Amino acid sequence: MTPEARPRDLILEATGLSFTYPPSAKGPGQKALEGITLGVERGTIFGIIGPSRSGKSTFLRLINRLQEVTAPGQVEGSLRFEGKEIFDPGRDPYQLRREVGFCFDKPQALDLSIADNVTFGPRLAGVTSRGELDAIVEETLRAANLWDEVKDRLSLNANRLSGGQKQRLALARTLALRPKLLLLDEPCSALDPISTARIEEALVAMKHRTTCILVTNNTKQAARLADRTAFFLMAKLVEEGPTQQVFTNPVDDRTDDYISGRFG
Amino acid sequence: MTPETRQDNLRWNRLGQRLCLGMTMAVVAVLVAILAYLVWHGGDRLTIGFFLDFPKDLGREGGILPILVSTMVLAVLALAIAVPLGIGTAVYLTEYTREGWVTTVIRFGAECLAGIPSIIFGLFGFILFVVHLGLGWSILSGALTLACMVLPTIIRTSEEAIKAVPAVLRQVGFSLGATKSQVIWHIVLPQARRGIITGVILALGRVMGETACVIFTTGISMEMPTSPLDSARSMAVHFYLLAREGISMEMANTTALALVGMILLINTAAAVLVARRSSR
Numbered sequence: 001m002t003p004e005a006r007p008r009d010l011i012l013e014a015t016g017l018s019f020t021y022p023p024s025a026k027g028p029g030q031k032a033l034e035g036i037t038l039g040v041e042r043g044t045i046f047g048i049i050g051p052s053r054s055g056k057s058t059f060l061r062l063i064n065r066l067q068e069v070t071a072p073g074q075v076e077g078s079l080r081f082e083g084k085e086i087f088d089p090g091r092d093p094y095q096l097r098r099e100v101g102f103c104f105d106k107p108q109a110l111d112l113s114i115a116d117n118v119t120f121g122p123r124l125a126g127v128t129s130r131g132e133l134d135a136i137v138e139e140t141l142r143a144a145n146l147w148d149e150v151k152d153r154l155s156l157n158a159n160r161l162s163g164g165q166k167q168r169l170a171l172a173r174t175l176a177l178r179p180k181l182l183l184l185d186e187p188c189s190a191l192d193p194i195s196t197a198r199i200e201e202a203l204v205a206m207k208h209r210t211t212c213i214l215v216t217n218n219t220k221q222a223a224r225l226a227d228r229t230a231f232f233l234m235a236k237l238v239e240e241g242p243t244q245q246v247f248t249n250p251v252d253d254r255t256d257d258y259i260s261g262r263f264g
Numbered sequence: 265m266t267p268e269t270r271q272d273n274l275r276w277n278r279l280g281q282r283l284c285l286g287m288t289m290a291v292v293a294v295l296v297a298i299l300a301y302l303v304w305h306g307g308d309r310l311t312i313g314f315f316l317d318f319p320k321d322l323g324r325e326g327g328i329l330p331i332l333v334s335t336m337v338l339a340v341l342a343l344a345i346a347v348p349l350g351i352g353t354a355v356y357l358t359e360y361t362r363e364g365w366v367t368t369v370i371r372f373g374a375e376c377l378a379g380i381p382s383i384i385f386g387l388f389g390f391i392l393f394v395v396h397l398g399l400g401w402s403i404l405s406g407a408l409t410l411a412c413m414v415l416p417t418i419i420r421t422s423e424e425a426i427k428a429v430p431a432v433l434r435q436v437g438f439s440l441g442a443t444k445s446q447v448i449w450h451i452v453l454p455q456a457r458r459g460i461i462t463g464v465i466l467a468l469g470r471v472m473g474e475t476a477c478v479i480f481t482t483g484i485s486m487e488m489p490t491s492p493l494d495s496a497r498s499m500a501v502h503f504y505l506l507a508r509e510g511i512s513m514e515m516a517n518t519t520a521l522a523l524v525g526m527i528l529l530i531n532t533a534a535a536v537l538v539a540r541r542s543s544r
Contacts, residue, residue, distance in 0.1 A: 069438050070431075094441045102439035108432055111455050121440035124450070170436075177441065 011181055011211050012040040012063065016077035019058055019067070029073055032058040034235045036077075040181075040228075045203060045212045047226025047243060049219050051258070054232040056215040060183045062086070063213070064100040065093040081181065098125060101179035101210075105186040107166035109158035114150050117158045117169055121177040136176050143206055144172035145198045164195025171202065175210070184214045188221065200225055219259055223247050231255045302524060306517030310525075314518060319486055323502065324512045328519060330488035334403065334496035335523075337489060338482065339471045341407035342414065347464055349411070350418030351453075357419075358426045359448055378416035385413045386480035394481055401495040406482030413477055414467035421466065425459025426452055458538050465534045469527045475500040499523045 019033040033055045040046045048056045061067040062079060065086065079086045081100065098121065110117050118140055119133045127133060137154065141147040146168040150161070158169055167187060174182065184203070188196040203212055203225060216222050222229050223243060230240040231252075239246060239255045250256045257263055317327030353370075361367050389409025399405040429452050437447035453460070475498075483495035484505060497505075499519055506516035 064439060066435060066439055069435065094443060097439055098441040104432060104436065104439075106432070108430075108436050110433065110436065110451060120450070124440065124442050124446055173440065 008039060009042045010039040011042040011082060012213070013080045014038050014077070015079075017059075017062070017079050018076040019055075019062060019073055021071055021073045031235050032073070033062075036237045038230055038237060038240050040211060040213060042211050043208050044227040045207050045214055045225050047222035047229040048213065048215045048232060049217075049222045049229060049258070050232035051263070052217070055235045056232050057185050059232070060102070060185050060213065060215055063181070063183055064097045064102050066097070066102060068093070098177045099180050101174035101177060101182045103167075103171055103174055103182065103184045103187045106190050107163050108170055109161065109166045112158060113155045114158050114161070114169060115154040118172050118176050120173060125177065140172040140175040141169075143175055143202060144168040145202045146172060164191050164198070167191055167195065168199060168202070171199065175206075179210060182210045182212045184212060186215055186217055189217060196221075231258060233258070299524065302517055302521040306514065306519075306521040309514060309518040310521055314522065318488075322511050323486070323506050323515055328499065328502060328522070330486060331497050331499055331502045332522075334482075334489050335472060335498045335500075337492070338403050338406050338410065338478065338496070338498055339468060341403060341492065342410035342471045343464065343468060345407060346411035346415050346418055346467065350415050350463075351422050351460060353419045354422035354426055355448060355453075358423055359444075359452070374416040374419050377412075378420065381476075382413055382474055383476035383480075385409055386477040388412070389477060389481040400493065401481065401483030401485075402493045403482055403489055403496050404492040406478050406496075406498075407492070409477050409481045410471045410474060413474065414470055417467050417470070418463050421463025422456070422460045425456035425463070428459065429455045461534060461538055465531055468530060472498075472527055473500050473523065474498075475504050479504070
């Protein structure tokens with residue numbers, strides 16, 4: 001049975017999703033997304049590739065409503081997480097962000113100890129039990145492939161870690177809230193190949209528990225990790241399908257051109 | 265590039281470096297000269313007893329115990345008033361408002377306030393706190409006046425420190441489910457604390473060394489203060505009176521040395537603390 005034949009359990013569903021940046025003094029708001037329709041299946045890694053300014057990151061930042069924190073623009077269409085509309089006015093964005101984790105492109109450590117970085121989210125959410133927090137630290141640092149390197153110095157300031165370690169710490173910090181969906185915005189763009197490999201191992205190992213949407217500038221990374229891949233270009237979704245097919249037999253010429261490096 | 269211009273560039277480089285070095289040395293020399301003068305003229309009287317004895321004969325003999333206590337109470341009280349107000353204002357200006365004419369006016373006002381001579385603040389404090397609000401010549405009047413004086417400094421430095429916190433760290437906070445106030449309290453302020461503390465230390469130095477403000481609002485009583493509503497004398501005022509009234513130049517120098525020494529010590533301790541906390 002091919003994946004297409006069985007009914008898909010979609011954790012995220014976008015239908016005709018458009019986003020326009022707020023107008024500025026320089027002119028009308030720019031359209032960052034236009035009529036995006038796609039679905040992300042639970043328990044998979046969903047890759048999004050495309051050149052810069054194609055709308056990939058904006059798409060991610062709409063899913064956990066981080067976009068409205070920096071530049072609240074105008075959203076049209078529908079975006080549903082586990083069947084419920086994300087932009088429902090009654091929806092609590094803080095709770096949404098606990099269920100939908102986000103990993104930034106550059107490694108960001110809070111000026112706290114390694115352990116306190118990991119437990120930042122749970123502590124804000126009201127977890128106070130020492131034992132529970134310690135368990136979260138070990139569990140998530142193991143999941144992020146960092147435990148063995150830092151287990152003896154959990155009280156060290158996180159800024160003392162290397163860039164690759166910091167990024168895995170950021171991954172652990174996000175996982176500490178046990179998100180159902182994890183958004184990764186070019187998580188390896190600032191990392192060396194070894195650190196990248198460690199992050200990739202971590203993502204593959206946990207995808208059954210935590211669905212991932214991986215935005216990447218590195219098409220090879222999408223080819224390695226993603227079950228399905230979408231290609232964004234100039235605010236539009238050009239093509240979406242099983243990764244194998246998108247990379248070996250794309251429907252659209254522009255996808256082919258981008259993947260084979262003729263532009264990007 | 266010809267070898268000649270290369271040579272020229274090198275020569276200019278060296279000249280520039282030496283010029284800057286010379287200027288730095290001049291600055292350091294001024295500090296060293298002041299310290300050396302004070303140590304030379306007041307160092308021999310600076311004993312533990314000087315800090316622990318009551319002044320005798322208008323300050324010609326004895327020590328400065330009540331004056332030391334008054335100075336510290338005054339400084340702590342002034343900062344206890346100014347620091348929360350200043351940080352609160354800085355947070356409001358940076359985190360809660362969009363840049364516009366309101367922030368421009370507030371910032372301009374704060375800047376003007378910073379440029380006003382301290383004796384004007386003294387006069388203002390005398391009229392408002394001492395006379396109008398009936399607080400009399402007291403440590404409280406002095407602390408309130410000093411707080412007004414250093415508020416712009418604290419606002420400005422805190423604002424700069426908060427602005428220097430990378431925007432993406434705030435987003436990290438939001439992405440972990442934090443509310444705006446949680447982001448400010450748990451991410452922005454801890455991250456900015458180094459700059460904020462620097463501003464507070466700067467303010468502490470100014471408060472401890474301030475004379476004009478204090479003499480108008482706190483008075484010159486040499487008694488040990490028993491409440492914030494008592495009149496008192498700060499070390500800077502004590503120094504001023506000893507020197508100005510021709511009471512004792514030697515004791516004036518010793519008081520000055522003690523004051524400068526204390527401020528240097530506080531600055532050093534703060535620098536060490538900040539450095540240790542962030543490199544742990």
